[in-house]
Amino acid sequence: MSNNDTLKDAGLKVTHPRSEILDILQANPEMHLSADEIHNKLVDNKQSIGLATVYRVLTQLEIAGLIQKNQFSDNQSSYEIKKQHHDHLICTKCGKIIEFMNDDLEKLQEKISDKYQFRLDSHVMTLFGVCKNGSCQNE
Ligand SMILES: [Zn+2]
Ligand SMILES: [Zn+2]
Known part of the structure; x- marks a missing residue:
């Protein structure tokens, strides 16, 4: 299209x-x-x-x-x-962004919401850290 x-x-x-x-x-x-x-x-x-x-x-x-x-x-x-739902890992050294999707994590969020009788509409999951790149991890 x-x-x-x-x-x-x-x-x-x-x-x-x-x-x-x-x-x-x-x-x-x-x-x-x-x-x-x-x-x-x-x-x-x-x-x-x-x-x-x-x-x-x-x-x-x-x-x-x-x-x-x-x-x-x-x-x-x-x-x-816009593509399928995914979450992100972000390297705070080089700015690299890695996309991931984890079913267990998605289900866990629904479980938590259920526990609080909360109607879950969306979530934002962003993990900050340092990527596997040697020059990022060696500093
Ligand atoms: Zn990096
Ligand atoms: Zn993305």
Whole structure:
């Protein structure tokens, strides 16, 4: 499916900025990009789309359920194309982000919610540490 169809299916009018930004995130499904990084890629692709527009479009795409916004640090959000639910491991040395999904962990969260008669809608699980990369762990 072309990303223009994806936009239409999500009820969004196809505009050049929406199409270009969705394209970048679709082309890099494993990446978690900040608005600045997305903007830089647009500049690399010779697209004159301002940073304010990037922010506005990202919010629209997020509300439409096409992308996921992550808050891995206080001062910056990162965006990824919406895919199956997963959680993240983040290396605080090099910034590497590893995606994982663990059924036991998912079930455990439901069990905890049940115990408190809490209706679980969603969760955010982000583990911070140091990745296996030697230069990260040796410091
Ligand atoms: Zn690392
Ligand atoms: Zn992710």
